[in-house]
Amino acid sequence: MNGRRRARSRKAVAAALQFLVVVATTYLGLLAVTFFIGRVIPIDPVLAVLGDRAPAHVVERTREAMGLNLPLYQQFVIYCRQALSGDFGISVLTTNPVMTDIRRVFPATMELATVGTLIGALIGVPLGVLAAVKRGSIADQIVRVIGLVGYSVPIFWLALLALLVFYARLKWVAYPGRIDIVYEYTFSPITGFYLVDALWQRQWDVLRDVFRHIILPASLLGYFSLAYISRMTRSFMLNELQQEYIVAARAKGLSEARIIWAHALRNAAVPLVTVIALSYAGLLEGSVLTETVFSWPGLGLYITNSLQNADMNAVLGGTIIIGSVFIGINLLSDLLYRTLDPRTRAR
Amino acid sequence: MMHKLNGRFRLLTATATLALVMGAAQPVFAETPKDTLVEGFAFDDIITMDPGEAFELSTAEMTSNTYSLLVRLDLNDTSKVVGDLAENWTVSDDGLTYTFKLKPGMKFASGNPITAEDVAYSFERAVKLDKSPAFILTQFGLTGDNVTEKAKAADAQTFVFTVDQPYAPSFVLNCLTATVASVVDKKLVLEHVKPVTPDDKYKYDNDFGNEWLKTGYAGSGPFKLREWRANEVVVLERNENYYGEPAMLARVIYRHMKESAGQRLALEAGDIDVARNLEPGDYEAASKNADLATTSAPKGTVYYISLNQKNEKLAKPEVQKAFKYLVDYDAIGATLIKGIGEIHQSFLPKDVLGALNENPYTFDVAKAKELLAQAGYPDGFTVTMDVRNTQPVTGVAESFQQTLGQAGVKLEIIPGDGKQTLTKYRARNHDMYIGQWGMDYFDPHSNADTFTNNPDNSDEGKNKTLAWRNAWDVPELSKKTKEALLERDSAKRAEIYKGLQKTVLEDSPFVVIFQQTEVAGLRSNLKGFKLGPSFDTNYVWNVSKE
Numbered sequence: 001m002n003g004r005r006r007a008r009s010r011k012a013v014a015a016a017l018q019f020l021v022v023v024a025t026t027y028l029g030l031l032a033v034t035f036f037i038g039r040v041i042p043i044d045p046v047l048a049v050l051g052d053r054a055p056a057h058v059v060e061r062t063r064e065a066m067g068l069n070l071p072l073y074q075q076f077v078i079y080c081r082q083a084l085s086g087d088f089g090i091s092v093l094t095t096n097p098v099m100t101d102i103r104r105v106f107p108a109t110m111e112l113a114t115v116g117t118l119i120g121a122l123i124g125v126p127l128g129v130l131a132a133v134k135r136g137s138i139a140d141q142i143v144r145v146i147g148l149v150g151y152s153v154p155i156f157w158l159a160l161l162a163l164l165v166f167y168a169r170l171k172w173v174a175y176p177g178r179i180d181i182v183y184e185y186t187f188s189p190i191t192g193f194y195l196v197d198a199l200w201q202r203q204w205d206v207l208r209d210v211f212r213h214i215i216l217p218a219s220l221l222g223y224f225s226l227a228y229i230s231r232m233t234r235s236f237m238l239n240e241l242q243q244e245y246i247v248a249a250r251a252k253g254l255s256e257a258r259i260i261w262a263h264a265l266r267n268a269a270v271p272l273v274t275v276i277a278l279s280y281a282g283l284l285e286g287s288v289l290t291e292t293v294f295s296w297p298g299l300g301l302y303i304t305n306s307l308q309n310a311d312m313n314a315v316l317g318g319t320i321i322i323g324s325v326f327i328g329i330n331l332l333s334d335l336l337y338r339t340l341d342p343r344t345r346a347r
Numbered sequence: 348m349m350h351k352l353n354g355r356f357r358l359l360t361a362t363a364t365l366a367l368v369m370g371a372a373q374p375v376f377a378e379t380p381k382d383t384l385v386e387g388f389a390f391d392d393i394i395t396m397d398p399g400e401a402f403e404l405s406t407a408e409m410t411s412n413t414y415s416l417l418v419r420l421d422l423n424d425t426s427k428v429v430g431d432l433a434e435n436w437t438v439s440d441d442g443l444t445y446t447f448k449l450k451p452g453m454k455f456a457s458g459n460p461i462t463a464e465d466v467a468y469s470f471e472r473a474v475k476l477d478k479s480p481a482f483i484l485t486q487f488g489l490t491g492d493n494v495t496e497k498a499k500a501a502d503a504q505t506f507v508f509t510v511d512q513p514y515a516p517s518f519v520l521n522c523l524t525a526t527v528a529s530v531v532d533k534k535l536v537l538e539h540v541k542p543v544t545p546d547d548k549y550k551y552d553n554d555f556g557n558e559w560l561k562t563g564y565a566g567s568g569p570f571k572l573r574e575w576r577a578n579e580v581v582v583l584e585r586n587e588n589y590y591g592e593p594a595m596l597a598r599v600i601y602r603h604m605k606e607s608a609g610q611r612l613a614l615e616a617g618d619i620d621v622a623r624n625l626e627p628g629d630y631e632a633a634s635k636n637a638d639l640a641t642t643s644a645p646k647g648t649v650y651y652i653s654l655n656q657k658n659e660k661l662a663k664p665e666v667q668k669a670f671k672y673l674v675d676y677d678a679i680g681a682t683l684i685k686g687i688g689e690i691h692q693s694f695l696p697k698d699v700l701g702a703l704n705e706n707p708y709t710f711d712v713a714k715a716k717e718l719l720a721q722a723g724y725p726d727g728f729t730v731t732m733d734v735r736n737t738q739p740v741t742g743v744a745e746s747f748q749q750t751l752g753q754a755g756v757k758l759e760i761i762p763g764d765g766k767q768t769l770t771k772y773r774a775r776n777h778d779m780y781i782g783q784w785g786m787d788y789f790d791p792h793s794n795a796d797t798f799t800n801n802p803d804n805s806d807e808g809k810n811k812t813l814a815w816r817n818a819w820d821v822p823e824l825s826k827k828t829k830e831a832l833l834e835r836d837s838a839k840r841a842e843i844y845k846g847l848q849k850t851v852l853e854d855s856p857f858v859v860i861f862q863q864t865e866v867a868g869l870r871s872n873l874k875g876f877k878l879g880p881s882f883d884t885n886y887v888w889n890v891s892k893e
Contacts, residue, residue: 043766044773049394052769053402053787054479056809061477061548093394094577095561104576160608168612176613177579181385181600184582295604297579305391305578308764 023327030323031316035079038312039072045310049092079316088317093309098317101302106321107192108178109291109298112218113283115195119222120229121276125265127226128233132241133260143230150227159220159293166216174212176295183209217294221287225279232275236268243267270341277333284325378617382597384873384890387604387619391578397560398529399473402480404785407526407883409581412599414529414566417447417466417506418520420789425880426700426837428520432461432530432567433506442513442835447506453590455532456564456571461590463500468533470498470508472555480527483788487511487519491550517700517837521790526883531556532565539563569594569888578603583887594888595875614639614868620892621876622868626738627686633868640869644878645689647696647786648863649794650740652732652747654856656818658778660730664854665722669715671708671858675750678710683742684861691862693848694784694798698880700837701791701844707852715754727755732779733772735765743860744781773811775818783863784813789881791844792832798857799847800828817856824850 038045046063054062067075082089088098131143167175174180178194179187187206189197195214198207240246241264249259288300299318306314379385390405398410418428418436430436433447453461473481474494488511489497497509510519522528539559545552556565564572569591570583581601585594602619604610610622611629615636625633634641654661654670661667680690695702719727734744741762748758758779763771772780786793801814802825808815814825827847834840851857865878865885875889 041767042770043764044770047766047770047773050402050479052773055482056811058477058479058481064548093391095395096577101577163609163612168616171616175616175618176387176604176609177602180618181383181580181602182380184580184600292605293609295602295606295609297576297603301578309766 019331026323026327027320030319031080031083032076034312034316034319035076038310038315039075041307041310043310045312047310083316083320088320089313091306091311091314091317093306093311093314098313101314102299102317102321104192105297105299105302108296109300110284111193111195112214112221112290112296112298113280115214115218116221116283117225117276117280119219120225120279123222124226124229125233125272128230129237129260129265131230131234132237135238140234143234147227147231150223154289155220155224155287156289156293158223159217159290162216162220163293172212173216174209175216178210178213178296179206180209180213217290217296220290221283225276225283228279229272229276233268233272236271237264240264240268270337273336273340274333277329277336281326281329284329285322379620381892384596384599384621384887384892385619386599386601386621386623387610387613388601388621388623389605390581390601390603391605393575393577393581395561396564396572396575397478397557398526398531398566399469399476399555400478400480400557400561401526402478402787404882407881408885409572409575409583409601410526410529411568411883411885412570412583412887413564413568413572413586414526414531415461415568416524416526416528416530418523420521420524420879420881420884422879422884425698425789426517426841428524432466438516442516443510445508445510445516445519446501447508449504449506450590451504453567454588455535455567456586456588457532457535458588459532459534461530461532461567462503463506464503465533466506466530467495467498467500468536469528469530471495472531472536472557473527474498475551476555476557480525480787483522483525483527487514487522512833513835514832515835515837515840517840518790518792518832521700522788524883525788529566531560532567535565536560569886570599573598592888595891596887599887599890611868614870617870620870620873625866625868627684630686630866630868638871640871640873641866642869642876642878643686643864643866644880645697646863646865647699647789647881648783649691649694649696649859650688650743650781650783650861650863651694652779652781652858652860653813653817654779654858655775655777655816656820656856657775658730660722660724660728661778661856663722665718666724667854667856667858669718669722669754670751672711672715672718673747673750673754673756674708674858674860675710675746676706676708676860679743679746679860683739683746686864686866687739688861688863690860692852692859694794694851694857694859695791695844695848696786696794696862699786699789699791699794701841701848703845703848703852710750712750712753719754719756725755727751727757729757729759730778731759731761732781733761733763733768733777734781735768736762737765740781740783747781772816775806775816780816786881791841792828795828795831795844795847798851798855799824801825813857819856 045066045068046059049062050059063069067078091098091101094101127143131140134140163175166173183206187203191197194210195207198210246259246264249263285300288304290296291298291301303315303318306318392403393406394403395401396406396409398414401410416431417433419431421427421429432449432453434450436445436447438445449461449463455461470484471494474484474489475491499507501507536556539556540553541558543549543552543554562575569586569589571586573582573584575581580603583599585597607624607626607629610624611632613619614622614633630641633639654667656662676690690706691697692706692708693703697704719725732744734741744760748760751758771777772782784794784797797812798814799821800812801819801821802810804815804818804820814821827843831840831843834843867878869876872893874891874893879885
């Protein structure tokens, strides 16, 4: 009894260690890659800080202050040391500490991604189930086309079209940004998740306004993840529906609805969780184009803008955050996997 | 049964909630508040709000609306200046001492009185911080060591500025209209200075409030800066302590919007009052919409193609001249830059002192071929051009590629990101480059200093002027450029600049093509919205709503 418990705890420690090693190497790789990219892009970072018109001596002084005169390996060591101590430095573009910036832009992206994924999963999964059950029927074809369009149409174009229809013509949704300027003075967000903040503060008109702002970009993102999720659901479901336990269930006389939703989908849900989690993680990186069109002050826009201006502090900070999100979501989906699949549960 | 009912009930509730929330989506016309101006504006270039440090175009607009200057450009005649804080000023007979008398009884937004002490401190901190725009002041001989002597308060109402050479007064006064000469509230800034350990790079024991002013505000303009959130919003509020005519609207909100199409949609829907970054197509659509109006103004930015003189083919005068004949100016003006620029071939923008308004070159393939034959290239040659991938630059480059081809010159376009092509240009590694130059301050010297000044053409040359970047070695012209600064008679000074422009037109590696026009689309209920001749004269305090 005692030996068994010890063996189990040893196993847990080993698993934790393994996880730590994976995380550490991932982070180190991330650091090296961002540093390398930052140094090979043919952009002078000083130019980013000062612009084209700064006089020569100011350029020289800034180059020195940014440590760009040091040998590369020294720069890398400094870079790693700062990153490890959690200090990502100051963003040259916004003049704020990078962490402050990220605390501001990340909730915007996360809120959008969460609503987007909810839409994608809530519609995508039933559509996929439908397509699998009515395989080869007209419904299956329609789902296929919906998915194909979502895959192949450029999001930039679709976003502008959606704006034209739902905002300019029908006036169902609001634009631009996350919230109307009339609330600039009356609404002070706490968490940065405006829907949550408005709900928390019971500001119903704000909640409605925020909803009207988020629904269109979120639906667009949702549509793209829907395309992926519905395809995957269909193939997982097809796989399950061919299993013998389905035949057994039918023989038992269970209703078709119960067989599909309670048995087949229950089993297809296991790999599906990974699919949805990955698509969620993808959205969390921030969709640059969506954010540009909707003037959404999110992470994608922040990192792209920083990269184009060789603002390496901001790029590093953003990359580390995205890396952490990926690791976190992978961990989470592993845990979910275990709850959903009894076979992987530790006994 | 119970189970089923529950499911249906849940669905019903969900639909009801959704309908309730979407209930707001009644087709009503969106309107911005009556006392607020909302502008859609791409301002991702802003990196600081400290007037002693900022040198970006978007910041210039914010600074000029929120801070005061000694003198401002006279918008009725931009070759002159008018007093802002200064009631009047005199120049000593030797041309070295400028004495400004301040208007009495003025206050900062904070309520502190505005005195000559504040002016002196503003000069001191700009010079000692020595950020990008500081050269506009230090070119008058100011250094960290002498600034407190050269720019000082004689008494509370009198500010005395001493320059190191008898410059043209127009030059000195024009430079003082630049945002770097904005007056900050000394008392308020001193409350926010951060101690610094002096070293050999920075020998002062404090940061002159630079860190705080990056996002803070210590001015006295018609508006005060309430908030700047990078790439999101800039909020200005009326300054109730302003000494002049109070601003008509209570607040101005700039929303960061990058896309022309998005700005147009929001403008049409009434969610913004002004769209500032409309591309030609959207601008034209706005001009045809009955609910909207448009406005435009020429800006002090010229677009040019330059030929690196390190390339021996491009160094031949005949080739340079041939290239000037190989731009299809009419076609470019009528299509590519329609509404956003106008053909302008000399390096000084319109409305600046001494600007030359003649465009002698037209598209002439026969003449160009003749010139190329004289240069020894009857069959043309191959050459590259670095082009950043934004409009209208790309379009102009493609047009030029096509017209060069007609004379047998094969142009290879190397596309790149803006910062990337600029890095290459500044290292003189290009053949040809298409770029733009915006004036740093509203004086002809700002452009002359870069187009016709190249004191050291060696690769180590510190002064990376446009002449240097193209290895155009012109000691005589550089001397002339310097001399123009000391010509105290404005009319004579203007003549010198006309001469410089003629030389560049005739015989230089610069093919100046057009001058930028800034455009804006407006809701038609706006009154008094006007774009100025420069980025620091786009004033919003006269704007009102019907």
